[in-house]
Amino acid sequence: xxxxxxxxxHVDIRRLIRMTLEFxxxxxxxxxxxxxxxxxxxxxxxxxxxxxxxxxxxLDGLDVCRQLKSDPMLLNPRVxxxxxxxxxxDCSAGQQAGADAYLVKPFSPLQLIDVIGQQWEHA
Amino acid sequence: MIAIAIDTPSGAARSFDxxxxxxxxxxxxxxxxxxxxRNEALREVARAHHEALLRLSLAADMRDDDTGVHIxxxxxxxxxxxxxxxxxxxxxxELRLAAPMHDIGKIGVPDAVLxxxxxxxxxxxxxxRKHPDIGFNMIQPIPFxxxxxxxxxxxxxxxxxxxxxxxxxxHEIHIGARIFAVADTLxxxxxxxxxxxxxxxxxxxxxxxxxxxxxxxxxVVKAFNSIGEVGxxxxxxxxxxxxxxxEASQMTPSHGLPAVAPLPDPDPDKNKx
Numbered sequence: 001x002x003x004x005x006x007x008x009x010h011v012d013i014r015r016l017i018r019m020t021l022e023f024x025x026x027x028x029x030x031x032x033x034x035x036x037x038x039x040x041x042x043x044x045x046x047x048x049x050x051x052x053x054x055x056x057x058x059l060d061g062l063d064v065c066r067q068l069k070s071d072p073m074l075l076n077p078r079v080x081x082x083x084x085x086x087x088x089x090d091c092s093a094g095q096q097a098g099a100d101a102y103l104v105k106p107f108s109p110l111q112l113i114d115v116i117g118q119q120w121e122h123a
Numbered sequence: 124m125i126a127i128a129i130d131t132p133s134g135a136a137r138s139f140d141x142x143x144x145x146x147x148x149x150x151x152x153x154x155x156x157x158x159x160x161r162n163e164a165l166r167e168v169a170r171a172h173h174e175a176l177l178r179l180s181l182a183a184d185m186r187d188d189d190t191g192v193h194i195x196x197x198x199x200x201x202x203x204x205x206x207x208x209x210x211x212x213x214x215x216x217e218l219r220l221a222a223p224m225h226d227i228g229k230i231g232v233p234d235a236v237l238x239x240x241x242x243x244x245x246x247x248x249x250x251x252r253k254h255p256d257i258g259f260n261m262i263q264p265i266p267f268x269x270x271x272x273x274x275x276x277x278x279x280x281x282x283x284x285x286x287x288x289x290x291x292x293x294h295e296i297h298i299g300a301r302i303f304a305v306a307d308t309l310x311x312x313x314x315x316x317x318x319x320x321x322x323x324x325x326x327x328x329x330x331x332x333x334x335x336x337x338x339x340x341x342x343v344v345k346a347f348n349s350i351g352e353v354g355x356x357x358x359x360x361x362x363x364x365x366x367x368x369x370e371a372s373q374m375t376p377s378h379g380l381p382a383v384a385p386l387p388d389p390d391p392d393k394n395k396x
Contacts, residue, residue, distance in 0.1 A: 012143035016150065084142065106145040110153045 034059025198222025228258025
């Protein structure tokens with residue numbers, strides 16, 4: 001079963017994303033900040049990480065993305081950035097950090113499912 | 124915080140912040156879309172299912188009736204009778220959709236018997252009377268067709284037990300088949316045949332009324348009379364008008380089969396749950 005790590009400081013958002021993805025039979029993990037996300041990622045080696053851009057704490061989503069992508073322990077997980085801001089600079093910042101896709105919150109669950117599906121095609 | 128609150132299992136209401144509330148709205152929007160698409164897909168499947176059955180039924184029916192009108196007409200009559208008897212709309216519609224199939228077993232009856240202009244010999248009658256069983260065996264394995272299959276099997280049964288193939292009596296005969304027997308007879312009597320003219324509605328109604336309690340379920344005959352001759356003629360005219368409208372609005376099917384009365388959308392009320 002493919003593993004997905006959800007990183008968002010909002011517990012409700014994490015839960016809503018989990019509910020959205022439960023139909024697709026993924027194994028879901030949750031982290032509430034960047035540092036926890038990196039620790040958890042090393043432990044479970046997710047196939048894909050859904051990553052909020054704006055998080056409290058030392059690391060924001062872009063930092064986490066860069067580290068996820070460069071950590072050799074982690075078999076290059078796919079990263080989908082989630083951001084409340086829909087600005088072009090956010091999207092390109094995400095791209096520069098190595099994200100594979102970018103969704104604006106609130107996102108359409110159907111679109112999220114599609115975008116995740118596309119990641120497996122590219123893998 | 125905004126004013127979206129739900130009751131949790133503990134009984135305490137709790138609120139969601141803007142981000143969560145906005146996300147939930149998107150989920151609900153998607154849910155609505157999926158729901159609509161699902162209903163549309165189900166309607167399409169139902170339509171395709173009925174259309175396929177109708178075309179197959181026509182193939183059988185057109186051997187002895189080159190118009191295909193008969194099987195459409197008795198469906199409408201059967202539907203009206205079911206409603207007059209107080210049956211549900213769903214059931215009445217199911218009867219209408221079953222109508223085209225009632226004689227589908229005739230596909231297994233040899234031309235020499237089915238198309239014979241004169242009287243049938245005893246052996247030929249034996250052949251002819253196999254058609255309900257042949258039809259039942261054809262239809263019965265198809266999902267959703269248990270009522271139509273029952274009607275196919277028992278539409279030649281008589282209230283007094285003198286019908287075929289099982290000699291079922293009274294309420295042993297499915298209500299759909301009891302209704303059907305009346306609709307089928309009315310239409311057969313009032314339709315022209317190569318060897319005779321159809322009789323008038325008044326004659327047919329009198330004959331059916333006379334046979335209530337012997338050939339037909341008296342309750343069905345009562346309902347039949349409550350529709351009245353004027354009502355029956357209107358049903359027939361409505362059906363023909365709808366048929367014409369459909370023929371006008373559609374190109375003639377290239378396969379050469381006659382156009383038939385439009386298939387209904389499944390009851391929209393049914394999709395509300």
